[in-house]
Amino acid sequence: MLAVFRSAQLISEYRNYINGRFVESPNTFEDLNPANGELVARVHEADAALVDQAVRAGRAALPAWRNTSAEQRAQYLERIAAVIERRADDFLAAEVADTGKPVSVASRVDIPRGAANFRAFAAMIRMSGGEVYETPTPEGRALNYSLRQPLGVVGIISPWNLPLLLFTWKVAPALACGNVIVAKPSEETPGTATLLAEVMDEVGLPEGVFNLVHGFGPGSAGAAIVDHPDVDGITFTGESKTGATIMRNVADKVRPVSFELGGKNAALVFADADFDKAVAGVARSSFLNTGQVCLCTERVYVERPIFDRFVAALAEQARALRPGDPLDPETTLGPLISRQHRDKVLSYYALAREEGATVVTGGGVPALGGKLDQGCYVEPTIWTGLDQSARCLQEEVFGPVCHVMPFDTEEQAIALANDSRYGLASAIWTTHLDRGHRLAARIDAGLVWLNTWFLRDLRTPFGGMKLSGLGREGGRHSLDFYSELKNVCVQM
């Protein structure tokens, strides 16, 4: 563990990476560790001029890069994955320092998926074929075949909750499809994206193919990417309201966009569920990463006969979580990402009381002592007793909190689950599998897990309905988004 901490201390400047060189800028901002408020690094903010340099570098690199073969690009992706795996400790240190997430979470979720995303899309681009149709014509026949060509210069903008996972979830397929990239990680979590630039440098990715710019959204690098006339497509993961802003800002350029946005995810627990499995599963889906996963459950609906027993058992799981030093392997609950985000979550803790919630457990800030009291910790919290129309049941909190409500019938359960402006993920806990499949088809969510949660096959479509997103990524859906598909028709 000391090694992890020490390597985090070695990094003190996060620079932009443009046209194969690390680039400083006169404006820097602080990257703070949310577990203790300590300075992790100074980050060089890219302004519109640096973003323009990055776009131009991409444009210049595109002709050669797009002419590489899928096999050549797959080999680059595999080399990138191998270096991520070799430098796993450095990535772990940077991720934990930026997010405060327990090393037990980052080492099992975030860092392995960083490498896995590159390996997955190396395999997928190798196997991706096209479409061919033989078309009868009055003269005989024609041959139709499709060509997969890159979008061009792709803007990637990612969030702070699963920084490396979500950044590479977009970088990997974009590169696989022959695009060049101008990518901006969240201002809260610049570390692992900067390490990824070091990896690109080490594997010898041609200059200008991968460009990294640091900064914020409005008035900074994020808006500069979106506004740049020579960016051919935008893939964004973040809040729904930010997605709407980006959509407005790219509208007149009619550029393809892929949005992975917010959620207010429901879990349905039936009386016939495996009780212990459902309790453990809902606890994990509510509190993993301190509730800062877009797929997390914030609304739990439980069939009435087991409601009281379920609430008591879930509260026991919440109380068993151990907030603490993220580098301590015993820690199972880290801080929220920032003071600002903690203020937001605590404002919902207060609102819930105003809206009449019963606070079954939590609702405040844990006293941890020492430096950790400078951290952004909150108690894992469970509410009951709110009306479905309450703001705490309609708005995304994005913290370690869920509300539990009883239901009596299947129809009631599906109506409650679908009573949301979001439609990202859901989990259904029942041993009655034909009911599970029936409800999975009726629930308004892009992702449905039956008797499990956050189990991922990277070939599957991933994305949300309603306010939760636009489009799907994952498997061939990523290849299709990061490509211009062309049809060629030949009169034989």
Ligand SMILES: NC(=O)c1ccc[n+]([C@@H]2O[C@H](COP(=O)([O-])OP(=O)(O)OC[C@H]3O[C@@H](n4cnc5c(N)ncnc54)[C@H](O)[C@@H]3O)[C@@H](O)[C@H]2O)c1
């Ligand atoms: N659906 C998913 O797969 C998914 C995954 C992770 C997080 N999320 C959502 O992301 C949110 C938390 O992440 P966040 O707080 O970083 O979101 P956010 O929208 O505040 O910021 C996301 C990214 O967008 C940038 N940005 C902000 N405003 C911008 C603008 N006007 N133009 C260009 N870029 C801009 C930010 O700098 C950051 O890099 C939650 O709502 C969560 O549900 C969704």
Ligand SMILES: O=C/C=C/C=C(\O)C(=O)O
């Ligand atoms: O916080 C949201 C998590 C998204 C996860 C993925 O995009 C994935 O597992 O590929």
